[in-house]
């Protein structure tokens with residue numbers, strides 16, 4: 001069976017058909033209307049961000065620091081798990097850029113998170129890093145949402161990078177962020193950290209920001225992967241937020257947005 005026929009078959013048999021259809025249409029629409037990424041000069045380099053960041057975050061993120069070692073550990077664990085699993089259903093290219101991965105760890109660690117929420121798990125590099133930070137803080141739980149890729153319709157490889165010992169702090173919901181996020185947030189005390197790495201499109205990031213922001217406690221923050229120029233404009237026109245746009249290191253066309261409350 002060709003890959004396209006297999007995907008059509010997976011779609012027809014998926015329990016998330018409506019959510020997938022909406023997601024596919026939304027992704028296509030965003031390609032036409034909001035596909036442009038922030039250009040050169042529109043984001044700080046990782047080094048520039050580091051120089052301007054608070055001392056605790058800077059210490060964690062400095063070259064050779066704790067965040068770098070955490071990313072190395074999680075990536076090593078992912079490679080071992082992937083080798084044991086055999087052929088992967090989607091490319092490891094979708095794993096977080098090193099700077100996004102380090103930020104996920106360092107923010108969860110420095111905020112001393114009680115509850116963090118994440119959209120978009122994939123193989124779970126960012127999930128594992130947030131959970132590792134929580135293990136080291138001896139507190140915290142992570143609630144994640146993932147609409148599995150059509151190449152892995154039952155989500156068998158979702159969270160492959162998350163070691164068993166970290167899973168007690170983890171709750172994973174299968175489905176779209178639009179389906180689960182409001183209910184999860186309404187049933188949870190204010191959260192300290194929201195990480196967005198689902199479809200990486202303008203309308204979804206704006207939806208996730210507008211849904212999560214009222215539930216983020218003062219002093220907390222939200223981190224968005226691979227923002228569009230339109231989302232950057234939207235954030236800069238939003239009152240009451242401190243926004244840092246940071247160019248990624250391995251995926252240099254991508255920009256992360258860190259929004260602090």
Ligand SMILES: C[S@@+](CC[C@H](N)C(=O)[O-])C[C@H]1O[C@@H](n2cnc3c(N)ncnc32)[C@H](O)[C@@H]1O
Nearest residue numbers: 096120122124125126146147149176177197198
């Ligand atoms: C880029 S991957 C996440 C990578 C992960 N953060 C990491 O570092 O390993 C994006 C994931 O989000 C899922 N996804 C796509 N659209 C979604 C949606 N609307 N709601 C929830 N998850 C979604 C994809 O299927 C994929 O598993």
